[in-house]
Amino acid sequence: MTALAQMTGLRKAAILLVQLGTEHSASIMKTLRPAEVEAISAEIARLDSVDVETLDEVLEEFRQLAQARQYYVQGGVNFAEEVLIATMGQERAHEVMQRLTASLVEMPFEFLRRVDAKLILSYLQDEHPQTITLVLAHMQPDAAAIILSGLAPETQAEVAHRLAIMDRTSPEIVKQVEAHLERRLSTLVQASDYSNVGGLTALVDVINQSDRTTERLILEGLEKRDLELAEEVRAHMFMFEDIVGLDDRAVQVVLRKVDSKDLAVALKGVREDVREKITRNMSERAALALADEISILGPVRLKQVEESQAVVIRHIRMLEEAGEIVVSRGGTDEFVA
Known part of the structure; x- marks a missing residue:
């Protein structure tokens, strides 16, 4: 239980999504905010291996929270707690209810829980002591202690004094500082914090099951955080523009599966070499009909456009899985004569 207690909610979420499988994970990703998609995607990418005991504990915690939330919806906090006490005893029920209550109310600066305290310090140390105090007042004590101890002595003393005498703060000011800090920190995540091994395949699998909008959000977010990692993810994925890398026979097989309307929409605004690759593998009559359909649109x-491109990509992936075509990724494929 010690490992689980020290684990961030972000890491638990990453472990849970990987265990749920690509289809369910992709569906969940669609419901998240862009910043959350970026953060969880990066955490999935840096997952290496999780021992069976920790995995079971994460899944059990999720089950308990889901069950407690259901009881809460049915009859409120008191009903949920009574049922949990009868189910798992007073002490365990209290722990679950604490986590449930925390999950139901989003506290100010909640996003800081998924950011390393030293990274927060690197940004806050040049801020006004009043801003630093406000942030520390809303952080977990252990993280706040790391930041306070890293400040310059004179700033440290002033922040400590302000923290001690702080009473109430305008909610509007809190929101302004929170929004400002979240925007700034989103660009400061260190590339060295991420691992390029272990979780890469899991992340690619999730992206491959996502719609194009979610896919773009994830890749753009990764580029901001770690360009090298984003390029590695792209190398393991198949993008619509990668059609130019397929051999002609493979393109012809794909075209037999794709509806002409989806193909016409998918080709709107694409590079000329992509469109040429498609039309070159069609009969002259079919290519002219496609051009007419595109112009009529x-x-x-x-x-x-992205939805239609996703349809084409899904056909390509299914054909690859069936062994009907070969898709080369990043020049890493090996062939035996």
């Missing part, structure tokens, strides 16, 4: 929303 007129302006198309980006979301529609």
Whole structure:
């Protein structure tokens, strides 16, 4: 239980999503905010291996919280606690209810729980003592202690004094400082914090099951945090533009599976070499019909284009899994004659 108690909620979420499988994880990712998608994607990427005991504890904690939340919805806090006490005893029920209560109310600066305290310090040390005090007042004591101990002596003393005499603060000021800090910290995550092994395959699997909008959010977020990692993820994925790398026979097999309407929308606004790769593997008559269909479409929303491209990519992935075509990724494939 010690390892679980020290584990961040972000890491627990990453472990849970990997265990749920790519399809369910992708569905969950769609419901999250962009910053949350970025943070969880990076955490999945740096997952290496999790021992069976820790995995079981994470899943059990999730089950208990889900069960407690269900009781809460049915009859409120008191009902939930009574049922849990009858189910698992007073002490265990109290622990679960504490976590449930915390999950139901999003506290100010909640996002700081998933950011390393030393990283927060690197940003806060040049802020006004009043701002630093406000942030520390909303942090966990152990993280706040790391930040306070890292401040310059004169700042440290002033912050400690302000913290001791702090009473009430305007909610509007708290929101402003929180929003400002979240924006700044989103660009300061250190590339060295991430591992390029172990969790890469899991992240790629989740992205491959996601819609194009979520895929773009994840990749753009990773680029901001760790460009090298983002490029490695891309190398293991198949992007719509990678069609130009397929051999002609593979393209012809794919085209037999794709509806002409999806293909026309998917080709709106793509590079000329992508469109040429497609039309070169069609009959002259089919290529002319496709060109007419594209021109008739007129302006198309980006979301529609991405959805149609995702349909084409899904066909490519299914054909690859069935062994009907070969997809080369990042030049790492080996062939035996």
